[in-house]
Amino acid sequence: MPSLIDLRRRIRSVKNTQQVTKAMKMVSAAKLRRAQDRTIAARPYVTMFRQMLSDVAAAAAGDERISAHPLLARRPEKRILLAVLTADRGLAGAFNSNLIRTAQQFIHDHADAEVSLFTLGRKGRDFFRKRQATMVGERMGISQSAAYSEAAEIAADIRRRVEKDEIDAVYLLYNEFKSVIAQRLTVTHVLPIEIQERANPPDYIFEQPPEQLLNSLLPRYVEIAVYQAMLESAAAEHAARMTAMEAATTNAGEMIGKLTLHMNRVRQASITKELIEVVSGAAAQT
Numbered sequence: 001m002p003s004l005i006d007l008r009r010r011i012r013s014v015k016n017t018q019q020v021t022k023a024m025k026m027v028s029a030a031k032l033r034r035a036q037d038r039t040i041a042a043r044p045y046v047t048m049f050r051q052m053l054s055d056v057a058a059a060a061a062g063d064e065r066i067s068a069h070p071l072l073a074r075r076p077e078k079r080i081l082l083a084v085l086t087a088d089r090g091l092a093g094a095f096n097s098n099l100i101r102t103a104q105q106f107i108h109d110h111a112d113a114e115v116s117l118f119t120l121g122r123k124g125r126d127f128f129r130k131r132q133a134t135m136v137g138e139r140m141g142i143s144q145s146a147a148y149s150e151a152a153e154i155a156a157d158i159r160r161r162v163e164k165d166e167i168d169a170v171y172l173l174y175n176e177f178k179s180v181i182a183q184r185l186t187v188t189h190v191l192p193i194e195i196q197e198r199a200n201p202p203d204y205i206f207e208q209p210p211e212q213l214l215n216s217l218l219p220r221y222v223e224i225a226v227y228q229a230m231l232e233s234a235a236a237e238h239a240a241r242m243t244a245m246e247a248a249t250t251n252a253g254e255m256i257g258k259l260t261l262h263m264n265r266v267r268q269a270s271i272t273k274e275l276i277e278v279v280s281g282a283a284a285q286t
Contacts, residue, residue: 049220081171086120156223172188
């Protein structure tokens, strides 16, 4: 049975841990509000941009030069690039482990293709580096800043690989923010860009060649796709960490209550034992 000193030491240790988890929960809650606002504000723009790009590409589909564009040309997916967005830190529940597990399943499902990884986040990089996976790029600190300039640099790197015919398809794997307690694992096909056909496409009158217009829109589309994934992942990470730290704080409180109750029982038993010894000693002297 633990002594009173051991129980007090354990209670003090759990209380210190509880203070840390409570502080981390409050920090994540403050960051979540900003990240959530940015994510929700970006969604309408992303949706409208994709629709506009699809309409322009569909209206100019008769041009053979457009269909042969490296970002639109479809070919057998023998060389795939998977960009995995994880966190740089843990203590976020199953946020990172679910992403890594899904990435492993993606590689298994595409065993007949050569899958390369572009890791955005320290946790994903460390995991796949130890397992000697094929990695073509890595970035850290994405979830902390989620800046458009970083998304543009990453998109430019990915786009160059496609234009140089180094890879055939690009996928993004990230956690989509749904609510504070729910995130959805999402695998998005980014390149080559899929043009959605519409029953009544708009009739555009181009003031410049369609090829020139798409050459400006297609790179921007890749940047926006990466940027949206970064925003969604950042908001989902803060939500997951806040939920995990709240649960840890609650569990620490329950453990403190149990340890305190056990300590009181031990102390009561010790006092009772000392009283019995005093009474027995007094009775023996009479």
